[in-house]
Amino acid sequence: MSIVEVNHLTKKYGTTEVLKDINLEIYQGEVFGFVGHNGAGKSTFIHTITGITNKSAGSFKIMGISDSQLNHAKKRIGVMPDVSNLYENMKGLNFLRYMGKLAGDKRSKPELKTLMKEVGLEDAAQKKIKSYSFGMKKKICIAQALLGNPDLIILDEPTSGIDPESTINIRDLVIKLKEEGKTVFLTSHNLDEIDKVSDRVGILSDGEIKKLGTPRQLKEGIAAGVTISVRTKPILQKNDIQKLSEKMNTDIIFMEAKKDYTLLQVPSEEDLPEVSKEIIQSDVHLYEMKVEERSLEDVFMNA
Numbered sequence: 001m002s003i004v005e006v007n008h009l010t011k012k013y014g015t016t017e018v019l020k021d022i023n024l025e026i027y028q029g030e031v032f033g034f035v036g037h038n039g040a041g042k043s044t045f046i047h048t049i050t051g052i053t054n055k056s057a058g059s060f061k062i063m064g065i066s067d068s069q070l071n072h073a074k075k076r077i078g079v080m081p082d083v084s085n086l087y088e089n090m091k092g093l094n095f096l097r098y099m100g101k102l103a104g105d106k107r108s109k110p111e112l113k114t115l116m117k118e119v120g121l122e123d124a125a126q127k128k129i130k131s132y133s134f135g136m137k138k139k140i141c142i143a144q145a146l147l148g149n150p151d152l153i154i155l156d157e158p159t160s161g162i163d164p165e166s167t168i169n170i171r172d173l174v175i176k177l178k179e180e181g182k183t184v185f186l187t188s189h190n191l192d193e194i195d196k197v198s199d200r201v202g203i204l205s206d207g208e209i210k211k212l213g214t215p216r217q218l219k220e221g222i223a224a225g226v227t228i229s230v231r232t233k234p235i236l237q238k239n240d241i242q243k244l245s246e247k248m249n250t251d252i253i254f255m256e257a258k259k260d261y262t263l264l265q266v267p268s269e270e271d272l273p274e275v276s277k278e279i280i281q282s283d284v285h286l287y288e289m290k291v292e293e294r295s296l297e298d299v300f301m302n303a
């Protein structure tokens, strides 16, 4: 079942089309990762489907409720606010109690403390928000998005500015929410994180969804060929790879030479034995050769 259904959605600021004819379905119970470069339109998309800003054209439904009736769906959507919208003079726990009442959240104080613990703020309940670090402010925004027990949780950059341990906490929290049957829509610049946690990923570029699928489908869908890293002494440079390619009469593409290894692309795994044989027979010493996993970053760069 679709929790979000977007049809031909367009958003303009002045004459600039920031979202261009977007079609997208987000299914119940999935974690959907939305990625794109700065200014691609991710926040605008969130603002549009949550009614913070008006669409220019097209339509959308949230939990089957059409955008003209969006107010009826709002209680079931938890949107992570921007840190600048926090009430800095309030203590963390009091802030969540206050926002919780507005959201119709029935949680008791101990339950709200549990929520704070889940987002990694167990020691900050009685501290004023203005004393929080940026990462802590992000965490309380995530907690705020969960008030009122929403079915759809929208997290815009939840892990930016957050330390690695807290990033893992947030990942665990997202997985827990999914296990509870919630739908989580999240944006992030951390592609590794998106890869780990998302059931499906959409790549937004210049206001259009350029790629959509499971992380695996997206990684399998990029240019054919196998990327390998080769650790040699001395390091193989571009001209070495060109010579190798000519000698083998195969397209071997030099990608980059790092500090202690070289990345190259060969047409298929079948070429690996000969590549290693040629390197061993050359003037360099071969220490390691391995196939590199495709990453979402590769997909993103190819979008």
Ligand SMILES: Nc1ncnc2c1ncn2[C@@H]1O[C@H](COP(=O)(O)OP(=O)(O)OP(=O)(O)O)[C@@H](O)[C@H]1O
Binding pocket: 013, 018, 036, 037, 038, 039, 040, 041, 042, 043, 044, 045
């Ligand atoms: N209120 C506004 N008025 C005019 N232009 C806007 C407004 N809000 C956003 N934009 C423009 O729309 C484009 C998309 O911005 P948006 O914030 O949606 O991108 P984003 O993908 O969320 O970027 P980031 O990753 O940097 O947060 C940008 O060019 C931005 O300058």
